[in-house]
Structures are given as structure tokens and as C-alpha cells.
Amino acid sequence: xxxxxxxxxxxCVAVAVAGCGGAARSGDGSVAQRETVLVLAASSLTEAFxxxxxxxxxxxxxxxxxxxxxxxxxLVVQVEExxxxxxxxxxxxxxxxxxxxxxxxxxxxxxxxxxxxxxAVPVGNPEGISGPADLAxxxxxxxxxxxxxxxxxxxxxxxxxxxxxxxxxxYEPNVRALLAKLVDGELDVVLVYETDVLxxxxxxxxxxxxxxxxxxxxxxxxxxxxxxxxxxxxVAFVISPQGRRILTDNGFALP
Amino acid sequence: MTDRATPRAPWxxxxxxxxxxxxxxxxxxxxxxxAPWTDLPSLVSSPVVRDALMLSLVTSVLxxxxxxxxxxxxxxxxxxxxxxxxxxxxxxxxxxMVLPPVVGGAALLFALGxxxxxxxxxxxxxxxxxxxxxxxxxxxxxxxxxPFLVITVEGALLGLDQRYEQAAASLGASRLHVLRRVTxxxxxxxxxxxAVLAWARALGEFGATITFAGNLPxxxxxxxxxxxxxxxxxxxxxxxxxxxxVAVSLSVLxxxxxxxxxx
Numbered sequence: 042x043x044x045x046x047x048x049x050x051x052x053c054v055a056v057a058v059a060g061c062g063g064a065a066r067s068g069d070g071s072v073a074q075r076e077t078v079l080v081l082a083a084s085s086l087t088e089a090f091x092x093x094x095x096x097x098x099x100x101x102x103x104x105x106x107x108x109x110x111x112x113x114x115x116l117v118v119q120v121e122e123x124x125x126x127x128x129x130x131x132x133x134x135x136x137x138x139x140x141x142x143x144x145x146x147x148x149x150x151x152x153x154x155x156x157x158x159x160x161a162v163p164v165g166n167p168e169g170i171s172g173p174a175d176l177a178x179x180x181x182x183x184x185x186x187x188x189x190x191x192x193x194x195x196x197x198x199x200x201x202x203x204x205x206x207x208x209x210x211x212y213e214p215n216v217r218a219l220l221a222k223l224v225d226g227e228l229d230v231v232l233v234y235e236t237d238v239l240x241x242x243x244x245x246x247x248x249x250x251x252x253x254x255x256x257x258x259x260x261x262x263x264x265x266x267x268x269x270x271x272x273x274x275x276v277a278f279v280i281s282p283q284g285r286r287i288l289t290d291n292g293f294a295l296p
Numbered sequence: 297m298t299d300r301a302t303p304r305a306p307w308x309x310x311x312x313x314x315x316x317x318x319x320x321x322x323x324x325x326x327x328x329x330x331a332p333w334t335d336l337p338s339l340v341s342s343p344v345v346r347d348a349l350m351l352s353l354v355t356s357v358l359x360x361x362x363x364x365x366x367x368x369x370x371x372x373x374x375x376x377x378x379x380x381x382x383x384x385x386x387x388x389x390x391x392x393m394v395l396p397p398v399v400g401g402a403a404l405l406f407a408l409g410x411x412x413x414x415x416x417x418x419x420x421x422x423x424x425x426x427x428x429x430x431x432x433x434x435x436x437x438x439x440x441x442x443p444f445l446v447i448t449v450e451g452a453l454l455g456l457d458q459r460y461e462q463a464a465a466s467l468g469a470s471r472l473h474v475l476r477r478v479t480x481x482x483x484x485x486x487x488x489x490x491a492v493l494a495w496a497r498a499l500g501e502f503g504a505t506i507t508f509a510g511n512l513p514x515x516x517x518x519x520x521x522x523x524x525x526x527x528x529x530x531x532x533x534x535x536x537x538x539x540x541x542v543a544v545s546l547s548v549l550x551x552x553x554x555x556x557x558x559x
Contacts, residue, residue: 112528114528114529115528117528118527118528182410182425182427182428184510187511187525188525188529189525189528189529190528209512210428210510210512211428211510211511211512211516212510212511212512212513212525213510213511214506214511214524214525222510225405225409225411226409226410226411227405227409227410227411227427227428
């Protein structure tokens with residue numbers, strides 16, 4: 042027992058020393074090492090930003106981009122609470138406005154892509170969904186994004202415009218959690234972005250809405266960015282011709 | 297402090313122990329610091345919070361009952377019947393304690409979802425679809441709560457002096473009769489402790505619930521889910537609900553500790 046405690050002590054001390062040593066080394070050697078640029082990005086940008094990360098790192102070997110993906114309001118909460126990130130990219134201008142109000146942005150947010158809301162159903166449309174009115178059918182399992190999440194607010198707009206009282210079974214915290222439940226067959230019909238249908242790996246298809254409801258994704262460097270150079274370079278890359286091509290390849294439209 | 301022979305505690309233990317306490321207390325202080333104390337009554341009496349509280353109480357109590365009904369027999373088998381693979385069963389039953397709840401929720405979907413291992417035949421035979429229903433919340437809660445009950449009760453059974461059970465058996469009582477009249481009364485405090493721990497775990501359950509049961513106010517949106525959703529839109533409400541959860545859990549756990557440690 043005594044030996045266990047002694048070894049435990051030794052281990053604690055070793056970890057503490059190694060931790061300090063490691064921190065000091067990376068502090069000194071960071072000029073030679075790659076700088077890590079932490080990018081907070083909305084779930085709907087998952088595939089597009091993974092490609093942009095790769096292309097950006099190839100063009101700027103000095104930087105190592107790390108993506109942190111979540112629903113836009115989650116990102117805004119993190120930004121408001123002062124997470125030491127460099128860039129934030131939200132799915133809508135409304136969520137970005139909250140980050141701006143909190144004084145967290147270093148520059149004006151730049152709109153860089155637009156996305157359309159569609160009805161998504163399993164391939165073959167087994168339930169014969171033709172428009173928003175079908176979301177009121179009580180026998181179907183219907184999912185939308187939660188209020189406050191851009192895709193949730195857009196869904197409310199779609200349903201309000203169509204005058205439909207939808208029989209909703211779940212309000213999911215982000216668009217990818219919602220899409221996953223459609224892909225798994227647990228939901229019959231969901232309201233997601235056009236780009237998500239492309240990301241649904243061929244197992245889901247879109248039913249177009251007669252009236253377009255779009256959201257505009259925006260991006261901005263953060264005022265407390267630990268790597269302001271990397272932050273500006275990344276934002277510039279997203280709106281460069283190369284960045285735009287990746288976005289349109291992933292189904293986004295340009296603003 | 298009426299303990300005999302308590303010279304001053306060694307300072308390294310006091311310092312590290314205090315650090316340990318701070319790890320728990322500091323986040324709670326942050327919560328209290330952010331709390332909208334004056335608006336608290338109106339915030340926690342809003343319909344959304346009331347619905348979520350009601351749903352949380354109902355589902356966590358149901359999950360506790362389920363845990364007791366299946367958990368006590370399981371704990372008894374583990375403690376009293378040597379069977380092959382007992383160590384594996386012990387490991388399996390504790391797994392939900394260390395498994396990320398979201399993994400548990402996904403696993404429940406794969407098993408009991410509409411396209412799941414059991415869920416698909418079940419839906420075809422009966423038309424019953426579990427995800428997105430209140431039953432999904434109860435099942436998710438039971439999944440994470442059961443180990444707390446089993447471990448507590450099994451520990452009590454292993455610590456119990458078996459001579460009482462042997463005496464009852466030698467007088468002709470059946471094993472079931474011994475369990476009911478001798479064993480269970482003897483371990484009653486631990487059974488309570490296990491049930492309350494299981495209930496507290498069920499009350500705080502989030503990851504498995506949102507993954508398996510979805511999030512619909514009034515049907516599957518429990519208090520933790522309401523906190524998560526409102527944290528992003530209405531911070532004051534989120535903090536207010538969190539305080540309710542802290543108050544309920546803390547009062548129960550303090551009561552439990554007293555019961556637990558008293559002989």
C-alpha cells in the first residue's frame with residue numbers, strides 16, 4: 042500500500058514536471074513549429090471546411106488548422122465565453138450578429154456562402170412527401186433543428202410561410218444530428234440544407250420547396266485570436282477563388 | 297468533532313483535500329455567480345421548465361423502479377451464485393458507468409430503433425416505435441442508472457454476514473423466502489442508497505437521452521435537455537434550471553450520505 046502511494050506521488054510529480062517542460066518547449070520552439078489555427082465552424086460546413094482545411098494547409102505550410110464543429114448557437118456561446126479560438130464561421134448572419142454584439146469579432150463578418158433549406162426524405166421517397174403540408178401528417182416521424190439553430194429558424198420560416206402546423210417529433214441540436222437520424226431510418230422526413238442532402242451519402246434525397254428559404258454563412262476572425270495572422274489568412278482563403286470553388290463543389294451557392 | 301485521538305491532520309493531506317473540494321465547488325460557484333437570483337422564481341415556473349421538471353421526475357422515478365426490479369435479482373445472482381462468466385457479467389453491468397452516454401444512446405438506437413436489431417421486428421409486429429417517445433427516455437435513463445444500483449446492492453450482499461441466511465435456510469426457509477425475509481431487510485440501507493444513486497444519475501442523464509429519445513418539449517425534453525437547448529438561446533433560464541437540478545440532487549445526496557454512513 043505504501044509503495045502504491047509512493048509510486049502515485051512520483052507519477053503525479055512526473056506528470057506535473059513533464060507538463061511544465063512540455064509547455065515551455067512549445068513556447069520557445071513555436072517559431073519553427075506550425076501554428077495551430079483553431080476554427081469554430083457550423084455543423085453544416087463539415088465537409089466543405091474539411092476540404093478547405095486541407096487546401097489551406099497545402100498553400101500555407103506554416104499553419105495547422107483545427108476544426109471544432111458544432112451548431113452555430115453553441116459556437117456563439119463558446120465565443121461569448123471567450124474560448125481561445127482564432128476564427129468563427131456560423132451558418133447564419135443572425136447567429137454571427139450575437140457574436141458581434143458581444144464584441145468578440147476582430148473584423149466585420151464576411152458572408153461567404155448561401156444554403157437553401159429543403160425537405161429531405163429517404164431515397165425513393167417511400168412516404169410520398171411532396172411539400173411542407175406533409176409534415177403535418179401525424180403518422181410520420183418528423184424532425185427539425187431546434188429554435189435558435191439556423192436550420193431550426195429557417196424551418197420555422199418554411200412552415201410559417203406554408204401555413205403548416207407540423208407534427209414534429211424532435212428538435213435536434215444541430216443539422217448533422219438531425220440528418221443522421223434520417224439516414225439511420227429513425228425519422229421519415231426532416232428539414233435540412235441542400236448541402237446536407239449531398240452529404241447524406243446517397244441514402245437521402247431532396248424534395249424542393251416551391252419558395253426558397255436561404256441562410257447566409259458568415260466568417261470572421263476573433264478579437265482574442267491567439268494567432269491573428271493565421272486567422273486572417275484562413276478567412277482570406279475561404280473567400281478566395283480556390284475557397285469558393287470548394288464551397289460550390291459542396292453544393293453551396295455564393296452570396 | 298467528538299472523535300478520539302485526532303491530532304492535527306498532516307498539512308499535505310489538508311492542502312490536496314482542499315484542492316479536491318475546490319475542483320467541485322468552483323464550477324458551482326460560477327453557476328451561482330451567473331444566476332439571475334431576482335428573476336429565479338418566474339424563470340423556473342415557466343411552462344417549459346415545469347414540463348421538463350415533471351417529465352424528469354416521472355422518467356427518473358420509473359427508471360429507478362425498473363433498475364430495482366431487475367437490478368436486485370442481478371446483484372443477488374452475482375453475489376450468491378457462482379456461475380461461469382461472472383466476472384464478465386460484472387464488467388458488462390458496470391460498462392454504462394464509463395461509456396460515453398452518447399455512445400449508449402447510439403447503441404440503444406441500433407438495438408431498439410425503428411431499423412434496430414429488436415426495434416425493427418417489434419415495430420413490424422406491434423407497430424410500436426420506441427425512439428422519440430417517453431419510453432425511450434425511461435430506457436435511456438435505466439441504461440445509465442442500473443449499474444449504480446447493482447454495484448451498491450452487490451457490495452452490500454458481499455459484505456453481509458451469511459450466517460443469518462444460513463441459519464434461516466437450516467430452519468427450512470427457501471432461498472426466495474430467505475432473500476425476502478432476511479437478506480433484503482438486512483441490506484435495506486444499501487438498497488436505498490443504490491436506488492437514490494440510480495435515481496440521481498437518471499435525473500441528470502443527457503447524452504443517451506438526446507441521442508435515443510430526441511428532444512421534444514413535453515414528451516422527451518427532460519431538465520438536462522432543457523438546459524442544453526436554453527443555454528444557447530436563453531442563458532438565464534438555463535442557469536435557473538441548472539440551479540434547480542443542483543438543489544434537488546444535492547439535498548438528496550446529502551440526505552443519502554447521512555443514511556449511508558450511519559451504522
